[in-house]
Amino acid sequence: MRYVGENCPYCGVAFTEQDDVVVCPECATPHHRVCWLAHGECANTENHGTDFVWKKSSAPDPEKETERQDNSRENANLDIVCPDCGATCANGTLRCPDCGAVLIPFANPMGEPPLAQFKPGFNSGEIIRGLKAGDIALFCRTAGASYIKKFRKKLSWNWAALLFSPFWFFYRKMYEAGAIFLAFYLALNLLLIPAELHFNKVFYDSSASVTVNGMMAEIDELIQPYILEDGSTGGFLDAFMEGMYGESVALSEEGYAAVSEYIKNNEQLIADQIIKPMTQPVLIIYGIHLLSVLLRVIAALVADRLYYKKACVEIRRARGATSDERMVQLELFRKGGTNIFLGSGVYFVCSMLLNAAIMLATR
Numbered sequence: 001m002r003y004v005g006e007n008c009p010y011c012g013v014a015f016t017e018q019d020d021v022v023v024c025p026e027c028a029t030p031h032h033r034v035c036w037l038a039h040g041e042c043a044n045t046e047n048h049g050t051d052f053v054w055k056k057s058s059a060p061d062p063e064k065e066t067e068r069q070d071n072s073r074e075n076a077n078l079d080i081v082c083p084d085c086g087a088t089c090a091n092g093t094l095r096c097p098d099c100g101a102v103l104i105p106f107a108n109p110m111g112e113p114p115l116a117q118f119k120p121g122f123n124s125g126e127i128i129r130g131l132k133a134g135d136i137a138l139f140c141r142t143a144g145a146s147y148i149k150k151f152r153k154k155l156s157w158n159w160a161a162l163l164f165s166p167f168w169f170f171y172r173k174m175y176e177a178g179a180i181f182l183a184f185y186l187a188l189n190l191l192l193i194p195a196e197l198h199f200n201k202v203f204y205d206s207s208a209s210v211t212v213n214g215m216m217a218e219i220d221e222l223i224q225p226y227i228l229e230d231g232s233t234g235g236f237l238d239a240f241m242e243g244m245y246g247e248s249v250a251l252s253e254e255g256y257a258a259v260s261e262y263i264k265n266n267e268q269l270i271a272d273q274i275i276k277p278m279t280q281p282v283l284i285i286y287g288i289h290l291l292s293v294l295l296r297v298i299a300a301l302v303a304d305r306l307y308y309k310k311a312c313v314e315i316r317r318a319r320g321a322t323s324d325e326r327m328v329q330l331e332l333f334r335k336g337g338t339n340i341f342l343g344s345g346v347y348f349v350c351s352m353l354l355n356a357a358i359m360l361a362t363r
Helices: 033-039 062-078 133-140 144-151 159-164 167-171 175-205 207-226 236-245 253-265 267-321 325-335 340-361
Strands: 021-023 030-032
Touching: 021 033, 030 033, 133 144, 133 267, 133 325, 144 267, 159 167, 159 267, 167 175, 167 267, 167 340, 175 267, 175 340, 207 253, 253 267, 267 325
Parallel strands: none
Antiparallel strands: 021 030
Protein backbone atom coordinates (compact mmCIF):
# COMPACT_ATOMS: atom_id res chain seq x y z
CA MET A 1 0.00 0.00 0.00
CA ARG A 2 1.38 3.41 -0.97
CA TYR A 3 0.56 4.90 2.46
CA VAL A 4 2.54 2.43 4.57
CA GLY A 5 4.77 4.36 6.93
CA GLU A 6 2.79 7.59 6.57
CA ASN A 7 1.02 8.91 9.67
CA CYS A 8 -2.72 9.39 10.04
CA PRO A 9 -3.28 13.15 10.62
CA TYR A 10 -5.76 12.46 13.43
CA CYS A 11 -4.20 9.72 15.57
CA GLY A 12 -0.59 10.05 14.46
CA VAL A 13 -0.22 6.28 14.06
CA ALA A 14 1.60 5.07 10.97
CA PHE A 15 -0.40 3.16 8.36
CA THR A 16 0.26 -0.57 7.90
CA GLU A 17 -0.63 -3.05 5.16
CA GLN A 18 -3.67 -4.21 7.17
CA ASP A 19 -5.17 -0.77 7.81
CA ASP A 20 -8.43 0.35 6.20
CA VAL A 21 -7.56 3.77 4.75
CA VAL A 22 -9.96 6.50 3.61
CA VAL A 23 -8.54 9.08 1.23
CA CYS A 24 -10.11 12.55 1.09
CA PRO A 25 -11.51 13.13 -2.41
CA GLU A 26 -10.74 16.84 -2.13
CA CYS A 27 -7.08 16.91 -1.09
CA ALA A 28 -6.01 13.21 -1.11
CA THR A 29 -5.18 13.14 2.61
CA PRO A 30 -5.24 9.54 3.95
CA HIS A 31 -6.93 8.67 7.28
CA HIS A 32 -7.72 5.55 9.25
CA ARG A 33 -11.37 4.77 8.49
CA VAL A 34 -12.32 4.86 12.18
CA CYS A 35 -10.63 8.24 12.56
CA TRP A 36 -12.51 9.56 9.51
CA LEU A 37 -15.81 8.24 10.87
CA ALA A 38 -15.12 9.62 14.34
CA HIS A 39 -14.50 13.16 13.07
CA GLY A 40 -16.75 13.08 10.05
CA GLU A 41 -14.43 15.14 7.88
CA CYS A 42 -10.93 15.45 6.50
CA ALA A 43 -8.21 16.59 8.88
CA ASN A 44 -7.25 19.24 6.32
CA THR A 45 -10.76 20.60 5.70
CA GLU A 46 -9.58 24.14 6.43
CA ASN A 47 -7.25 23.92 3.41
CA HIS A 48 -9.97 22.82 1.00
CA GLY A 49 -10.60 25.33 -1.75
CA THR A 50 -6.92 26.21 -1.94
CA ASP A 51 -4.09 24.68 -3.89
CA PHE A 52 -3.30 22.31 -1.03
CA VAL A 53 -2.78 18.66 -2.03
CA TRP A 54 -1.47 16.03 0.36
CA LYS A 55 1.92 14.64 -0.59
CA LYS A 56 3.96 11.78 0.72
CA SER A 57 6.59 12.81 3.22
CA SER A 58 10.19 12.98 2.06
CA ALA A 59 13.09 11.64 4.06
CA PRO A 60 12.05 11.83 7.69
CA ASP A 61 13.40 14.54 9.94
CA PRO A 62 15.51 12.78 12.62
CA GLU A 63 13.97 14.85 15.42
CA LYS A 64 10.39 14.22 14.20
CA GLU A 65 11.16 10.54 13.66
CA THR A 66 12.43 10.24 17.24
CA GLU A 67 9.30 12.00 18.50
CA ARG A 68 7.07 9.69 16.41
CA GLN A 69 8.82 6.60 17.82
CA ASP A 70 8.37 7.91 21.36
CA ASN A 71 4.66 8.45 20.70
CA SER A 72 4.38 4.97 19.25
CA ARG A 73 5.95 3.51 22.38
CA GLU A 74 3.57 5.49 24.56
CA ASN A 75 0.60 4.29 22.51
CA ALA A 76 1.73 0.67 22.64
CA ASN A 77 -0.09 0.21 25.93
CA LEU A 78 -3.29 1.36 24.25
CA ASP A 79 -3.26 -1.37 21.62
CA ILE A 80 -6.19 -3.80 21.44
CA VAL A 81 -5.63 -7.45 22.25
CA CYS A 82 -7.49 -9.78 19.89
CA PRO A 83 -10.02 -11.86 21.89
CA ASP A 84 -9.55 -14.94 19.69
CA CYS A 85 -5.83 -15.33 19.08
CA GLY A 86 -4.32 -12.86 21.57
CA ALA A 87 -2.48 -10.83 18.91
CA THR A 88 -1.83 -7.14 19.64
CA CYS A 89 -3.64 -4.88 17.18
CA ALA A 90 -3.09 -1.16 16.71
CA ASN A 91 -5.77 1.25 17.87
CA GLY A 92 -8.42 1.63 15.20
CA THR A 93 -7.97 -1.87 13.74
CA LEU A 94 -11.30 -3.31 12.62
CA ARG A 95 -10.10 -6.89 12.06
CA CYS A 96 -7.25 -8.81 13.63
CA PRO A 97 -4.45 -9.09 11.03
CA ASP A 98 -3.54 -12.61 12.28
CA CYS A 99 -6.88 -14.43 12.56
CA GLY A 100 -9.40 -12.02 11.03
CA ALA A 101 -11.56 -11.71 14.17
CA VAL A 102 -13.89 -8.70 14.16
CA LEU A 103 -12.98 -6.13 16.81
CA ILE A 104 -15.26 -3.45 18.26
CA PRO A 105 -14.59 -0.27 16.25
CA PHE A 106 -12.70 2.39 18.19
CA ALA A 107 -12.15 6.00 17.30
CA ASN A 108 -8.70 7.29 18.14
CA PRO A 109 -8.41 11.08 17.96
CA MET A 110 -4.88 12.42 18.09
CA GLY A 111 -3.26 12.09 21.47
CA GLU A 112 -6.17 10.25 23.09
CA PRO A 113 -6.93 6.60 23.81
CA PRO A 114 -9.68 4.95 21.74
CA LEU A 115 -13.38 5.48 22.36
CA ALA A 116 -15.94 2.80 21.51
CA GLN A 117 -18.47 3.52 18.77
CA PHE A 118 -21.79 1.72 19.47
CA LYS A 119 -24.42 0.90 16.88
CA PRO A 120 -27.08 3.53 16.22
CA GLY A 121 -30.10 3.05 18.48
CA PHE A 122 -28.14 1.26 21.22
CA ASN A 123 -28.61 2.99 24.58
CA SER A 124 -25.16 2.57 26.10
CA GLY A 125 -26.15 4.60 29.15
CA GLU A 126 -29.02 2.32 30.21
CA ILE A 127 -28.52 1.05 33.77
CA ILE A 128 -28.99 -2.71 34.11
CA ARG A 129 -28.80 -3.90 37.72
CA GLY A 130 -26.15 -1.29 38.51
CA LEU A 131 -24.15 -1.64 35.30
CA LYS A 132 -24.20 0.48 32.15
CA ALA A 133 -25.35 -1.35 29.05
CA GLY A 134 -22.34 0.05 27.18
CA ASP A 135 -19.96 -1.34 29.79
CA ILE A 136 -21.61 -4.76 29.55
CA ALA A 137 -21.37 -4.73 25.75
CA LEU A 138 -17.68 -3.85 25.86
CA PHE A 139 -16.95 -6.44 28.53
CA CYS A 140 -18.88 -9.30 26.90
CA ARG A 141 -18.12 -8.41 23.28
CA THR A 142 -19.28 -11.74 21.82
CA ALA A 143 -23.09 -12.12 22.30
CA GLY A 144 -23.16 -8.87 24.28
CA ALA A 145 -26.79 -8.14 23.39
CA SER A 146 -27.82 -11.57 24.65
CA TYR A 147 -26.06 -11.11 27.98
CA ILE A 148 -27.58 -7.66 28.44
CA LYS A 149 -31.00 -9.36 28.29
CA LYS A 150 -29.87 -12.11 30.67
CA PHE A 151 -28.40 -9.66 33.19
CA ARG A 152 -31.81 -8.03 33.51
CA LYS A 153 -32.99 -11.26 35.18
CA LYS A 154 -31.91 -12.75 38.48
CA LEU A 155 -32.07 -16.28 37.09
CA SER A 156 -31.51 -17.39 33.50
CA TRP A 157 -30.56 -20.49 31.54
CA ASN A 158 -27.31 -20.78 29.58
CA TRP A 159 -27.37 -23.46 26.86
CA ALA A 160 -23.69 -23.01 26.06
CA ALA A 161 -22.73 -23.76 29.67
CA LEU A 162 -25.00 -26.84 29.62
CA LEU A 163 -23.49 -28.26 26.45
CA PHE A 164 -19.85 -27.26 26.93
CA SER A 165 -19.36 -27.21 30.71
CA PRO A 166 -16.80 -26.91 32.24
CA PHE A 167 -14.88 -25.58 29.23
CA TRP A 168 -17.33 -22.72 28.66
CA PHE A 169 -16.13 -21.07 31.89
CA PHE A 170 -12.54 -20.95 30.60
CA TYR A 171 -13.82 -19.64 27.27
CA ARG A 172 -15.44 -16.74 29.15
CA LYS A 173 -12.32 -16.18 31.29
CA MET A 174 -14.00 -17.31 34.53
CA TYR A 175 -11.03 -19.31 35.68
CA GLU A 176 -12.01 -19.97 39.32
CA ALA A 177 -15.49 -21.27 38.45
CA GLY A 178 -13.98 -23.21 35.55
CA ALA A 179 -11.45 -24.88 37.87
CA ILE A 180 -14.21 -25.96 40.29
CA PHE A 181 -16.45 -27.43 37.60
CA LEU A 182 -13.41 -29.00 35.90
CA ALA A 183 -12.46 -30.76 39.14
CA PHE A 184 -15.94 -32.33 39.43
CA TYR A 185 -15.92 -33.19 35.71
CA LEU A 186 -12.59 -35.01 35.96
CA ALA A 187 -13.56 -36.74 39.21
CA LEU A 188 -16.77 -38.15 37.72
CA ASN A 189 -15.06 -39.30 34.53
CA LEU A 190 -12.22 -40.91 36.46
CA LEU A 191 -14.75 -42.76 38.63
CA LEU A 192 -16.55 -43.92 35.50
CA ILE A 193 -13.47 -45.74 34.17
CA PRO A 194 -13.17 -48.39 36.95
CA ALA A 195 -16.98 -48.73 37.11
CA GLU A 196 -17.18 -49.64 33.41
CA LEU A 197 -14.17 -51.94 33.67
CA HIS A 198 -15.79 -53.70 36.63
CA PHE A 199 -19.02 -54.11 34.70
CA ASN A 200 -17.18 -55.63 31.74
CA LYS A 201 -15.35 -58.00 34.06
CA VAL A 202 -18.61 -59.09 35.69
CA PHE A 203 -20.33 -59.52 32.35
CA TYR A 204 -17.55 -61.36 30.54
CA ASP A 205 -15.00 -62.77 32.99
CA SER A 206 -16.70 -63.45 36.33
CA SER A 207 -18.67 -66.28 37.89
CA ALA A 208 -21.82 -64.53 36.63
CA SER A 209 -20.78 -65.07 33.02
CA VAL A 210 -19.87 -68.69 33.82
CA THR A 211 -23.31 -69.20 35.36
CA VAL A 212 -25.00 -67.61 32.34
CA ASN A 213 -23.07 -69.80 29.90
CA GLY A 214 -23.83 -72.93 31.95
CA MET A 215 -27.55 -72.18 32.12
CA MET A 216 -27.68 -71.42 28.40
CA ALA A 217 -26.13 -74.81 27.69
CA GLU A 218 -28.61 -76.56 29.96
CA ILE A 219 -31.58 -74.76 28.36
CA ASP A 220 -30.26 -75.60 24.91
CA GLU A 221 -30.14 -79.27 25.80
CA LEU A 222 -33.57 -79.07 27.45
CA ILE A 223 -35.46 -77.56 24.49
CA GLN A 224 -33.99 -79.61 21.67
CA PRO A 225 -36.95 -82.07 21.59
CA TYR A 226 -39.48 -79.22 21.57
CA ILE A 227 -38.23 -76.97 18.74
CA LEU A 228 -40.83 -76.48 15.98
CA GLU A 229 -40.09 -75.95 12.33
CA ASP A 230 -42.97 -73.58 11.51
CA GLY A 231 -41.40 -70.32 12.71
CA SER A 232 -41.80 -68.07 15.71
CA THR A 233 -44.82 -67.12 17.80
CA GLY A 234 -43.31 -63.77 18.85
CA GLY A 235 -43.23 -64.49 22.58
CA PHE A 236 -40.58 -63.55 25.13
CA LEU A 237 -38.99 -66.96 24.99
CA ASP A 238 -38.82 -66.67 21.19
CA ALA A 239 -36.64 -63.62 21.61
CA PHE A 240 -34.59 -65.54 24.14
CA MET A 241 -34.21 -68.38 21.67
CA GLU A 242 -33.27 -65.95 18.91
CA GLY A 243 -30.50 -64.62 21.12
CA MET A 244 -29.22 -68.17 21.59
CA TYR A 245 -29.49 -69.41 18.02
CA GLY A 246 -29.26 -66.21 15.98
CA GLU A 247 -32.64 -66.79 14.37
CA SER A 248 -36.30 -67.04 15.34
CA VAL A 249 -37.03 -70.34 17.04
CA ALA A 250 -40.45 -71.44 18.28
CA LEU A 251 -41.18 -74.11 20.85
CA SER A 252 -44.11 -76.37 21.42
CA GLU A 253 -46.29 -75.77 24.46
CA GLU A 254 -44.39 -78.53 26.27
CA GLY A 255 -41.12 -76.75 25.47
CA TYR A 256 -42.34 -73.45 26.86
CA ALA A 257 -43.55 -75.23 29.99
CA ALA A 258 -40.19 -76.97 30.39
CA VAL A 259 -38.20 -73.73 30.08
CA SER A 260 -40.55 -71.90 32.44
CA GLU A 261 -40.16 -74.69 34.98
CA TYR A 262 -36.37 -74.59 34.62
CA ILE A 263 -36.26 -70.83 35.20
CA LYS A 264 -38.62 -71.15 38.19
CA ASN A 265 -36.45 -73.80 39.75
CA ASN A 266 -33.33 -71.64 39.29
CA GLU A 267 -34.76 -68.25 40.35
CA GLN A 268 -32.54 -68.01 43.41
CA LEU A 269 -29.44 -68.97 41.44
CA ILE A 270 -30.24 -66.35 38.78
CA ALA A 271 -30.83 -63.68 41.42
CA ASP A 272 -27.69 -64.44 43.44
CA GLN A 273 -25.17 -65.15 40.70
CA ILE A 274 -26.40 -63.10 37.74
CA ILE A 275 -28.76 -60.26 38.60
CA LYS A 276 -27.14 -59.03 41.82
CA PRO A 277 -23.51 -59.05 40.57
CA MET A 278 -24.50 -57.17 37.41
CA THR A 279 -26.94 -54.74 39.05
CA GLN A 280 -24.38 -53.00 41.25
CA PRO A 281 -21.94 -51.86 38.51
CA VAL A 282 -24.87 -50.86 36.27
CA LEU A 283 -26.33 -48.70 39.04
CA ILE A 284 -22.93 -47.12 39.68
CA ILE A 285 -22.46 -46.31 36.00
CA TYR A 286 -25.93 -44.81 35.65
CA GLY A 287 -25.44 -42.92 38.91
CA ILE A 288 -22.22 -41.33 37.63
CA HIS A 289 -23.91 -40.36 34.35
CA LEU A 290 -26.79 -38.85 36.32
CA LEU A 291 -24.35 -36.79 38.41
CA SER A 292 -22.65 -35.61 35.21
CA VAL A 293 -25.98 -34.41 33.81
CA LEU A 294 -26.78 -32.74 37.14
CA LEU A 295 -23.41 -30.97 37.06
CA ARG A 296 -24.19 -29.58 33.60
CA VAL A 297 -27.65 -28.45 34.71
CA ILE A 298 -26.14 -26.62 37.68
CA ALA A 299 -23.62 -24.98 35.34
CA ALA A 300 -26.41 -23.82 33.03
CA LEU A 301 -28.31 -22.32 35.98
CA VAL A 302 -25.41 -20.48 37.63
CA ALA A 303 -23.33 -19.52 34.56
CA ASP A 304 -25.03 -16.19 33.82
CA ARG A 305 -25.13 -15.26 37.51
CA LEU A 306 -21.40 -15.93 37.88
CA TYR A 307 -20.68 -14.04 34.66
CA TYR A 308 -22.70 -11.08 35.92
CA LYS A 309 -20.66 -11.04 39.14
CA LYS A 310 -17.42 -11.13 37.19
CA ALA A 311 -18.64 -8.27 35.00
CA CYS A 312 -19.52 -6.28 38.14
CA VAL A 313 -16.06 -6.78 39.60
CA GLU A 314 -14.17 -5.88 36.42
CA ILE A 315 -16.38 -2.90 35.52
CA ARG A 316 -16.24 -1.41 39.02
CA ARG A 317 -12.51 -1.99 39.18
CA ALA A 318 -11.98 -0.25 35.84
CA ARG A 319 -14.20 2.69 36.78
CA GLY A 320 -12.58 2.98 40.20
CA ALA A 321 -9.10 3.15 38.69
CA THR A 322 -9.71 6.22 36.50
CA SER A 323 -12.34 8.75 35.55
CA ASP A 324 -11.17 8.83 31.94
CA GLU A 325 -14.00 7.22 29.96
CA ARG A 326 -11.67 6.22 27.15
CA MET A 327 -9.30 4.38 29.45
CA VAL A 328 -12.21 2.66 31.21
CA GLN A 329 -13.58 1.38 27.90
CA LEU A 330 -10.19 0.15 26.78
CA GLU A 331 -9.66 -1.71 30.07
CA LEU A 332 -13.08 -3.39 29.79
CA PHE A 333 -12.30 -4.40 26.23
CA ARG A 334 -9.08 -6.03 27.37
CA LYS A 335 -10.37 -7.75 30.50
CA GLY A 336 -13.58 -9.08 28.95
CA GLY A 337 -14.38 -10.97 25.79
CA THR A 338 -13.59 -14.62 25.18
CA ASN A 339 -10.61 -16.92 24.92
CA ILE A 340 -11.48 -19.72 22.53
CA PHE A 341 -7.94 -21.09 22.59
CA LEU A 342 -7.96 -21.58 26.36
CA GLY A 343 -11.42 -23.18 26.30
CA SER A 344 -10.52 -25.62 23.53
CA GLY A 345 -7.05 -26.17 25.02
CA VAL A 346 -8.48 -27.26 28.37
CA TYR A 347 -10.84 -29.63 26.51
CA PHE A 348 -8.02 -31.32 24.59
CA VAL A 349 -5.81 -31.60 27.69
CA CYS A 350 -8.68 -33.22 29.63
CA SER A 351 -9.35 -35.62 26.76
CA MET A 352 -5.70 -36.69 26.70
CA LEU A 353 -5.63 -37.15 30.48
CA LEU A 354 -8.75 -39.31 30.45
CA ASN A 355 -7.45 -41.38 27.53
CA ALA A 356 -4.19 -41.90 29.40
CA ALA A 357 -6.13 -42.96 32.51
CA ILE A 358 -8.11 -45.51 30.46
CA MET A 359 -4.92 -46.95 28.98
CA LEU A 360 -3.33 -47.29 32.43
CA ALA A 361 -6.45 -48.88 33.90
CA THR A 362 -6.76 -51.47 31.13
CA ARG A 363 -3.16 -52.67 31.31
